[in-house]
Amino acid sequence: MPDLPPVTILLAVYNGGLHLSEQLDSFAAQERSDWRLIISDDGSTDDSRAICADFQTRHGADRVRLIDGPRAGATRNFLHLVEAVPANVPLAFSDQDDVWLPQKMVRAAAHLAGRTGPVLYCARTMICDANLQNRTPSRHFTRPHGFRNALVQACTPGNSSVFTPAAAALLKRGAASAIEHGIEAHDWWAYQVVSAAGGEVIFDPEPSLLYRQHASNVMGRNDTxxxxxxxxxxxxxxxxxxxxxxxxxxxxxxxxxxxxxxxxxxxxxxxxxxxxxxxxxxxxxxxxxxxxxxxxxxxxxxxxxxxxxxxxx
Known part of the structure; x- marks a missing residue:
C-alpha cells in the first residue's frame, strides 16, 4: 500500500505569539517528520512573525515558507493558504494556539495511505485550558459524515483536518469562489467541497491534538x-x-x-x-x-x- 506523500501544513497566524512556539515545536516533534509548512502571517503586531522566522531559520526555508496574509480575518487567511499550497500534495490545516500530539500525522497517514480519491481525515481533539490542563476528549460524532450533513453543520474540526492530494486539489479549485462569496468558515466549506464531490470523510475517534481554550478563541469548544x-x-x-x-x-x-x-x-x-x-x-x-x-x-x-x-x- 503506497504511503501518503509529505503533508504540507497550512498555519494561519495573527498575534499568536503567546502560544505559537509550542505549536511550532509540536510540528517538529511529530513521529512522522517529513512535513512541509506554509505560514501566513496576517499582519501581526506582536512577536509572531519573529517566532515564525526563527522556526524557519532552524528548519530551513526549503521546509518552512513564511508569507504575508490578506489581512481580512482568519477564514480569508486560510483560503489564501489553500491558494498558495503547491499542486498535488496533501495538506493539513492548523490553528496557531493548539499543540499537536506526536502521533497526529502518523495516524492521519495510516488512514489516508493508498487512497487516491478525495478524502478528508479529521479527529477528535483533547480540549484543555490555557495551560493545557484539565483535558477532556471532544464529542465523538457517530452519524454519517456526508453532504446532507455538511450543508447544515460544521462538524469536521479544521484544526485536525488532513486532505489527500485529490481533496486538496478540489479545495484549490474552489478557493477563489469561496473568497468571492465570503464564506464564514474554512473548515465547514472544506467539508462541503469534499462531500459534494462524492469524497470520503474519515472521523478518527482518537484525539490528535490539544485544543487550547482561552479568551481569544475564534469559536471554542462545543461540548459544554x-x-x-x-x-x-x-x-x-x-x-x-x-x-x-x-x-x-x-x-x-x-x-x-x-x-x-x-x-x-x-x-x-x-x-x-x-x-x-x-x-x-x-x-x-x-x-x-x-x-x-x-x-x-x-x-x-x-x-x-x-x-x-x-x-x-
Missing part, C-alpha cells in the same frame, strides 16, 4: 452547556441564513466539482432557503438534511420554522 447554547443562539440568529447562502453560492459557482446527485441536492437546498418557515421545515425532511445530534436536529427545524434559514432579502 454554554458552548451548545452559544451555537444554538448563532443558529437562531439571522447570520446563520447568511452563512448558508454564502456556502451555497460558493459551491454553485464551481458546478464541475459536484456530483450530479449533489448538484441537484444543492439546487433544492438553495430553493429551500427562499421558502417561508413551514415550507422550509417540510423541505428539510424531504431533502434528508441532518445534524449530528438529536438536539441539533431539533434546533435546525426550529430555525427553519421561524424563518432563520432564509436568504437575506
Amino acid at each position: 452547556a454554554s458552548g451548545r447554547w452559544r451555537r444554538l443562539t448563532m443558529l437562531m440568529q439571522g447570520d446563520y441564513g447568511s452563512w448558508l447562502a454564502a456556502n451555497v453560492d460558493a459551491l454553485a459557482a464551481v458546478p464541475d466539482l459536484l456530483t450530479p446527485e449533489n448538484s441537484a441536492l444543492l439546487a433544492r437546498f438553495d430553493q429551500m432557503l427562499t421558502l417561508p418557515g413551514p415550507l422550509a421545515l417540510r423541505e428539510i425532511s424531504r431533502l434528508g438534511l441532518y445534524r449530528q445530534t438529536g438536539s441539533g436536529d431539533v434546533a435546525l427545524r426550529l430555525a427553519a420554522l421561524t424563518g432563520r434559514l432564509r436568504r437575506p432579502a
Whole structure:
C-alpha cells in the first residue's frame, strides 16, 4: 500500500505569539517528520512573525515558507493558504494556539495511505485550558459524515483536518469562489467541497491534538452547556441564513466539482432557503438534511420554522 506523500501544513497566524512556539515545536516533534509548512502571517503586531522566522531559520526555508496574509480575518487567511499550497500534495490545516500530539500525522497517514480519491481525515481533539490542563476528549460524532450533513453543520474540526492530494486539489479549485462569496468558515466549506464531490470523510475517534481554550478563541469548544447554547443562539440568529447562502453560492459557482446527485441536492437546498418557515421545515425532511445530534436536529427545524434559514432579502 503506497504511503501518503509529505503533508504540507497550512498555519494561519495573527498575534499568536503567546502560544505559537509550542505549536511550532509540536510540528517538529511529530513521529512522522517529513512535513512541509506554509505560514501566513496576517499582519501581526506582536512577536509572531519573529517566532515564525526563527522556526524557519532552524528548519530551513526549503521546509518552512513564511508569507504575508490578506489581512481580512482568519477564514480569508486560510483560503489564501489553500491558494498558495503547491499542486498535488496533501495538506493539513492548523490553528496557531493548539499543540499537536506526536502521533497526529502518523495516524492521519495510516488512514489516508493508498487512497487516491478525495478524502478528508479529521479527529477528535483533547480540549484543555490555557495551560493545557484539565483535558477532556471532544464529542465523538457517530452519524454519517456526508453532504446532507455538511450543508447544515460544521462538524469536521479544521484544526485536525488532513486532505489527500485529490481533496486538496478540489479545495484549490474552489478557493477563489469561496473568497468571492465570503464564506464564514474554512473548515465547514472544506467539508462541503469534499462531500459534494462524492469524497470520503474519515472521523478518527482518537484525539490528535490539544485544543487550547482561552479568551481569544475564534469559536471554542462545543461540548459544554454554554458552548451548545452559544451555537444554538448563532443558529437562531439571522447570520446563520447568511452563512448558508454564502456556502451555497460558493459551491454553485464551481458546478464541475459536484456530483450530479449533489448538484441537484444543492439546487433544492438553495430553493429551500427562499421558502417561508413551514415550507422550509417540510423541505428539510424531504431533502434528508441532518445534524449530528438529536438536539441539533431539533434546533435546525426550529430555525427553519421561524424563518432563520432564509436568504437575506
